[in-house]
Amino acid sequence: MPRTRCETTASGHGKVPDTTCVMGNGRSATFWDGRWMDGAAPRTLAPGLYVVVWPTKRLASVQDGLHRGSWISNIKGEFTAAMIFQFCQLWVAVNHRRAxxxxxxxxxxxxxxxxxxxxxxxxxxxxxxGLTRIPGAERLRNSAAPLRQKFFG
Structure with missing residues (x-):
């Protein structure tokens, strides 16, 4: 099985490529954000298309996106010339990975x-x-100073 990189996130706020993925049936990796195409994600291969993908469809799995080409219906709006070029490139890459x-x-x-x-x-x-330790930080953390202090009144 080919090894590809996929992006995962626990909170949905930041996507960090901290996992590698051995692509199988595509149920776990996301179609648009996952790095499942030879280390690249569709959003990086076709950034113009990714901008016009329905936000609710960006979390679809690879399997759902490949089912009857439903990834195409996730794209809304009109195409520019650059978007048509990106669409063709993505079409070729998706069909290559489907096999x-x-x-x-x-x-x-x-x-x-x-x-x-x-x-x-x-x-x-x-x-x-990569963080550095501050000398005396342990002593400050363990001090007996009150947690709250009233300055006025």
Whole structure:
């Protein structure tokens, strides 16, 4: 099975390519935001099209998007010449990847561990990677100072 990168997010606020995906049936990866086409997402291959995709359809799975070409009906509005060019490029890329789909489930691996397993510990290590420690910060945190202080009245 070919390895491709997919983007996942827990809150929907920030999409970070922190997982790799072995594409299977396409039920788990998102069509427009997932990096399921040889490391690229349709939104990066066709940014002009992505802007006019119905916002509710951006979360459709790869499997749903490929079913009878429903990804095409997710696009609203009129096409410009640049959008037609991007559409043709995306059409070729989607049809190429459709031939590689399998019946097995998509498999996601966390890139920050050698085993590929996700843990909150590795997520926090990644989040705070590169931060510097401030001398005396531990002493300030453990001080007996009151949590609230009234200055006036």
């Amino acid at each position: 590689v789909m399998t019946d097995s489930a998509d498999n996601f691996r966390w890139i920050w561990t050698s085993s590929g397993g996700y843990s909150a510990r590795t997520a926090y290590r990644t989040l705070f990677e």
